[in-house]
Amino acid sequence: MTVLIKEHAKPSIQEILEAGKFLVTGEIGPPKGTDIDEMIEHINLLKDKVHAMNITDNQSSVMRYPSLGTAILIKELGGEPNLQVTCRDRNRLAIEADLLFAYTRGIRSVLCLTGDSIPVGDHKEAKAVFDLESVQLLQIIRNMEEGRDSGGNELKGGVKFFKGAIVTPEAIPIEPQMLKFEKKIEAGAQWFQTQAVYDMDNFKRFMEKARKISDKVYICCGLVLLTSPGQIKYMNANVPGVFVPEALAREMEDAPKEERLATGIRIMARQIRQCIDEKLCDGVHIMAIGKESVVPKILEEAGVDITKM
C-alpha cells in the first residue's frame, strides 16, 4: 500500500510516551482566512521545541483554516501533528473519509472530541451535526483499524492511529466525567490530554482517581497561558470546567501591567516543573492561545529541553 508520507521527521507521540519520556505538546490555532504566514511562523518556532502540535478543529465553533490541512502542513514543515477531530461539523461519512486521507498523509495521532456547541461560535445559525460523539468516534477508529467502516463494510486498506481523548479534571460534578473517562478507555483511547488545569491540588486528586481507573493510559496535563486579571475573571465566570484559584488570580492582579505576560509565563513554567518534579502525569499540553511565540520562553523558564529529555 502506498502511504504518501513514509519518512517521519520526528518520533511519534506514541513513541515518546512508550519510551517513558515526558511528553511536551503545543497547539496551533489555524487562522480565519488564507493568510497562513503567521501560522507557519508559529509552526517553525514550535516544531523543535515541543514533541508535537495539536491543531484545533474550528475551535470554539469558529470557522477557520482546517485542522487536517494544517496537520499536513506541519508534516511538510518537519513537525509532528496531533490532529484534533470534532463531531460537530461532519457526519460519520465525512469523518471516516478524512481519517483515510489523514492516514495516507502520515498523520499518526488523532485527538477525538465531541466539539463545542454551535451557539458559542461565529456561525450561530448553522446546523450542528453531532452524528457521532467522542466515545463513538474512538470506536469508529478502532473498527477502521480492524478494516471496517461504521457501516460494517470492508476497507481496502485500514488505518492505524494513536488514539487520544480529553478529560475535564475540574468539571463539577466530577463523577460523570470519570465514568466517561472510563468509557473512552474502553472505546479505545490510549492517551489523554486534559482540559485546562490551574488548581494543581485538584489535579493531583484527579490523577489519583484516574490512575485507579487505569494505569495503562497516558495522561498529559493541559495548561492555558494566563495573560491578565480580566482573562481570569472571564474564564472563572464563563468557561465550564475551568477554575483559576484565588492565589493565582492574586499573583496576576499584583503584577504591574507590563509584567502580566511574564507573570503568566512564570505561572505556567512553575506548573510544568511541578508536573515533572512530582511525577504527576505523563506530559503537558501547552495552550498559549494566540501567544505561541512565548512557548519557547515558557519551556526555558521551566528548564525543559525536549532534545535533552
Add this chain to the structure above:
Amino acid sequence: MIITTSKPFEEVLKALEGEDKVFIVGCGSCATTCETGGEEQVAEMKAKLEAEGKTVTGTVVYEEVCHELNTKRKFRENKEAVEAADGFLVMCCGAGTQSVREATEKPVHPACNTVFLGNIQRHGHFVEKCSLCGECVLEDFGAICPVTRCHKGILNGPCGGTDEGKCETSKEKDCGWTLIYNQLEKMGKLDRFRKIYGLKNWQANMKPGRVIFEKKGEGGE
C-alpha cells in the same frame, strides 16, 4: 403538544399582500393551549386584518387542523366563506397549515412558527423533552432523553461543557447528562451509564416520515 409561536404581524401582512379577502383557520388543540391560534387569537387577528383594510370572509376554529379529512369537511361546511376568500391564513402548526394546503387550490399562509414537540410545565411554559428520533432510548436512561435533553444528543455521558448541572449553551438549561446521572444513581443503575452506546440509527426518523397501520382502518372516521 406541538409548540408554536406567532409570527410578527408585519410578516403575516406581507404574506397576504394582494389578497384582500382572507379566511382564517385556527386550531382547537395545541395552538389554543399555546395561545397562538385559539378562538381569542383568531378574533384578534380578524380585527387586526380588518383594521388594515382586509375583508375576513370567515373564520373557523376546530380540533386537530392536522386531520386532513376533518379539514376538508370543515371547508365544505364553510363553503361560501371559503369560496369567497383569495387566500387562507392558518394559525397553528406546520402540519395543520399543510392540511389546509390539501383542502384548497388557493394560497395558504402560515401565521405561526412551529418550534417543537413540547411538555407543558405550567401555563405558558413549554419545554422540549422528546425530539421524535424514531428509536426510543428512554428505557436505558431512567426515562430522561439524552437525544433531546443533551444539546449535542450525546449517548455516552456529559461533554466538557457541563457546569454545575447546567449546559454550555445556556445557564437556564439543565445539563441532560447530569439529570441522567442523578436519576440512574438514585435507581442504583449506574451500570447503564457504563455501557457504551454505538451509533444512532438516523434512518429511524428519515424524512418524510410515513406510518400506516394496516388493521386500524383508514382515515380514522
